Amino acid sequence: MISSIPFGDMQLSILSDGTYFLDGGAMFGVVPKPLWEKRAPANEKNQITLGTNTVLVRTGKHTVVIETGIGNKLPEKLRAIYDARQLLMQSFQSAGVRPEEVDIVINTHLHFDHCGWNTTRMPDGSIVPTFPNARYFAHRGEVEHGHLQLERDAVSYISDNYDPLIANGQMTLLDGDAEIVPGVSVEVFPGHTAQMMAVMLDSGGKRACYISDLIPTSAHLDVTWVMGYDLDPLTCIEQRKRFLHRAIPEHWLVLFTHDHQRPMGYVQWGAKGKPELREAV
């Protein structure tokens, strides 16, 4: 199912590489299970269901893709653990968009579940760009961090998702906040990784924001419900506050990267001053 809405002069569609499973404890950090499982029920392996939401933005002039799911390059063992579905290309087909039509691809960061279909592994083992006519954008610091292959998060970075695109000149590396095309810009929100970027969509006086892994699902709106995966949880808390203190009063449409049931919605301050989803879209 594709959910698609007009947004100012833009058309926004939520595409998906399918659901996958991650450990519920890792997704909610220090939050006790009796609290998080009310919002995200765990299976017998203690995993919760997550989405891999790609946003297709048609501005009238450009066809922009935000994030590219998990892709088809995950080692078989990991693919089995996550039960990765590899559905993004079908999702494009259902939306009536050919990969050749995409002219901009934005990666908020380079964890494998955000940039997996940047490239495709062909049956002969070769790696080719999935979107042959696109310019790709990512933060330079993410590439550098991925190349370090640190003990903490080496598994999150698969260089075939970006190195071939840097080598062939298709990927532009950013050093900070930037306008990509009119109405589409990126802004760094550190914490999950040091240079994770949110994507801002501005049209008709309204703003939508793909906040990526700073707030991965609508169950993560409490500012302290940060993930075990976050490299700097204290910065995440500060950056979530910075985000919410703009997104709520300015009525931003919030796009959630990993929420398989509520990929977008509006947020409000609820009881006890805690942020909550006001309205799923």
Ligand SMILES: [Zn+2]
């Ligand atoms: Zn991530």
